Amino acid sequence: MTHDFNLDGHEYVALCDLLKHTGLADSGGQAKHWIAEGRVLRGGVVEQRKTAKIRVGEIISLGDVFIRVVQA
Structure with a gap:
């Protein structure tokens, strides 16, 4: 399963925050x-x-879950 995470104008996100924000x-x-x-x-x-x-x-x-970091 792949999720897209939008940085929404930010330069980066901390790894621990990324895992939390994606649920x-x-x-x-x-x-x-x-x-x-x-x-x-x-x-x-x-x-x-x-x-x-x-x-x-x-x-x-993380396991079989992938997070692709994108910019809108």
């Missing part, structure tokens, strides 16, 4: 836990920086 994580704490466990991939590579700056064009995955 994958119920809270920022849950998102940070998944990131620390190595369950979140950024462009196919494990990303363990909780506040990594995610920009337009990047793809984040």
Whole structure:
């Protein structure tokens, strides 16, 4: 399953906030836990920086869910 996330004029979004805003994580704490466990991939590579700056064009995955970051 693929979701598009619109940055809506912003330069970037923190990885933990992205997971929360897309509804994958119920809270920022849950998102940070998944990131620390190595369950979140950024462009196919494990990303363990909780506040990594995610920009337009990047793809984040958690299990079989993909988030494509776009700009409207």
